[in-house]
Structures are given as C-alpha cells and as structure tokens.
Amino acid sequence: MEKTFSVHGQVCVGIDPHAWLLTEWGLPDTAAGAEAFGRQVVAAAAGQVGLVKPQVAFYERFGSAGYVALERVLADARAAGLLTIADVKRGDLGTSVEAYGQAWLGEGAPLEVDAITVNAYMGVGSLEPVFTLAAETGKGVFVLAATSNPEAAELQRAVITEGEQAGQTVARSVFDAAGERNARSGASSIGSVGVVLGATLDLATFGLDLSKAPTRGLTPILAPGFGHQGAKVAELRNLYGGYAQGVIVSESRSMLAVGPDRIKQAIARRVVEAGAARG
Numbered sequence: 526m527e528k529t530f531s532v533h534g535q536v537c538v539g540i541d542p543h544a545w546l547l548t549e550w551g552l553p554d555t556a557a558g559a560e561a562f563g564r565q566v567v568a569a570a571a572g573q574v575g576l577v578k579p580q581v582a583f584y585e586r587f588g589s590a591g592y593v594a595l596e597r598v599l600a601d602a603r604a605a606g607l608l609t610i611a612d613v614k615r616g617d618l619g620t621s622v623e624a625y626g627q628a629w630l631g632e633g634a635p636l637e638v639d640a641i642t643v644n645a646y647m648g649v650g651s652l653e654p655v656f657t658l659a660a661e662t663g664k665g666v667f668v669l670a671a672t673s674n675p676e677a678a679e680l681q682r683a684v685i686t687e688g689e690q691a692g693q694t695v696a697r698s699v700f701d702a703a704g705e706r707n708a709r710s711g712a713s714s715i716g717s718v719g720v721v722l723g724a725t726l727d728l729a730t731f732g733l734d735l736s737k738a739p740t741r742g743l744t745p746i747l748a749p750g751f752g753h754q755g756a757k758v759a760e761l762r763n764l765y766g767g768y769a770q771g772v773i774v775s776e777s778r779s780m781l782a783v784g785p786d787r788i789k790q791a792i793a794r795r796v797v798e799a800g801a802a803r804g
C-alpha cells in the first residue's frame with residue numbers, strides 16, 4: 526500500500542453504478558451497462574490513482590450476470606495495475622466467514638480483490654479467519670468502525686459495559702482491535718487490518734482520538750464521505766490527524782456524476798487536492 530500511496534497518492538475512485546448514473550452515462554440499467562460503466566471508470570482511473578472501490582451491491586442486483594460483469598471490471602483493474610477494494614461489507618462466523626474471505630481474498634478466486642470491507646457486528650474476533658487470510662495473502666481488510674451514515678451513530682457510539690473493552694465506545698473498540706493486530710503483526714508501516722471511518726463525522730464523538738500516530742503498524746483508514754456526502758479533501762489532516770498518511774480518500778458519486786467525457790479530469794483534480802492536503 527505504501528508503494529501505491531507514494532506513486533499514486535491516496536485517492537480511491539468508487540465504482541457505484543447507480544441506475545440514474547447509468548442513464549446519465551447513456552448506458553442501460555443492466556449487467557452489461559454496469560460492466561461498461563465499471564470498465565470506463567477503470568480506464569479513466571488507470572495511471573492517475575492507485576485504488577478503485579467497486580460497490581458490490583450495484584452488481585449483485587443483476588444476479589449472476591452482475592457478478593460476471595464485476596469479474597470483468599476487476600480483471601481490467603488488475604491489468605491496469607490498480608488495487609481493488611470490494612465494498613461488500615461482509616460479516617459472519619467460523620467457516621462461513623472463512624468462505625467469504627476465500628471468495629474475495631483467495632488467490633485465484635473468480636472475484637479476487639486486494640481488500641474487502643467487513644462488518645464486526647458479530648464481534649471483531651469472528652472476523653479472525655479473514656484477518657489470517659489477508660495476512661497470508663498480503664491483502665487488506667477494512668472493518669466498519671465509525672460509518673458515515675447518520676443511523677450508525679447510536680450503535681457505534683454506544684459504550685461497552687463488560688469485559689476488557691468496558692468504558693470504550695463500540696467504534697473505539699473496533700479501532701483498537703485493528704490497531705492491536707497491526708502492531709502484533711510487527712508491521713513497521715501500514716498494516717493489513719484497516720478500519721472504515723467516515724469523513725463526515727466528528728470522530729471525537731465516537732470516542733476516537735487520532736491526533737498521534739502509533740509507533741508500530743499504522744492502521745489504514747478507508748474514508749468514504751468525501752464529495753457527495755459533504756466532506757472536503759482539504760480537511761484530511763484535521764479529520765485524521767496522525768493517521769492521515771494511511772487514509773484512503775474515497776469518492777464515488779461526486780466524481781462519477783460528471784459523466785464519461787469529464788471523469789478523467791475530475792479524478793485528476795481530486796488527486797491534486799488530496800496531494801496538497803496530505804502535505
């Protein structure tokens with residue numbers, strides 16, 4: 526990831542083929558339309574950024590044809606040297622979560638990507654098989670910790686009353702669990718267990734203090750919420766403090782909505798802004 530960041534910066538282009546976007550791009554709201562959309566976004570992103578994040582839901586709505594479309598988009602991204610984050614928000618236990626891991630992070634799997642988003646509602650520990658697989662394959666996992674949607678605050682700000690994490694918010698316990706794994710793995714730079722921290726949030730109200738970077742194993746942060754949801758790239762350092770070097774600045778609609786003819790320029794603009802914000 527450091528190499529990607531140093532060569533291409535921290536911007537990630539979201540690939541979210543909403544029905545209305547397909548219409549605006551002159552494409553049908555079908556699997557073929559979502560495929561063409563994804564492949565055009567990949568072509569525009571190639572060479573400008575290091576990361577793309579397809580939102581799997583927009584492909585899944587077309588069933589098996591949607592998955593074939595997604596496989597082709599992912600193949601294009603790989604061929605273009607882009608790292609891929611599948612936004613699947615999976616979560617389960619035991620051998621079931623292990624199977625999800627193999628589906629997305631397994632070497633040679635049809636849907637193989639470089640990282641996935643996961644949900645810790647069944648406990649961070651339930652995701653251990655995916656963390657193990659990610660470490661073995663050199664891939665990444667982003668655990669939802671403080672998400673950008675307003676409905677999440679009640680649950681994610683809730684304070685734990687029992688066990689080792691008593692007194693911490695749920696969001697903080699997820700963040701700390703990721704940090705512990707990155708430090709434990711001996712990573713001297715950016716670790717493989719990341720968290721999702723929405724850029725629209727006041728993270729202090731989630732019990733999170735990001736002012737100082739850890740001395741071992743920086744936890745990477747997937748940061749959606751820029752652009753359409755209102756967060757500003759120029760605020761990167763204010764939002765993520767000592768962790769700013771490991772933040773993936775993710776945007777979908779705000780870049781995609783400019784249309785196929787102008788998306789390349791929109792991406793280029795954001796890369797410059799994020800570079801300036803990172804300092």
Ligand SMILES: O=C(O)c1cc(=O)[nH]c(=O)n1[C@@H]1O[C@H](COP(=O)(O)O)[C@@H](O)[C@H]1O
Pocket residue numbers: 539541580612642671672673674721722723749750751752753754775776777778779
């Ligand atoms: O995991 C995510 O990527 C995610 C987490 C979060 O807290 N908020 C959030 O918006 N997302 C995703 O990031 C994308 C945001 O899209 P835009 O709001 O169009 O930039 C969508 O695919 C969301 O599902």
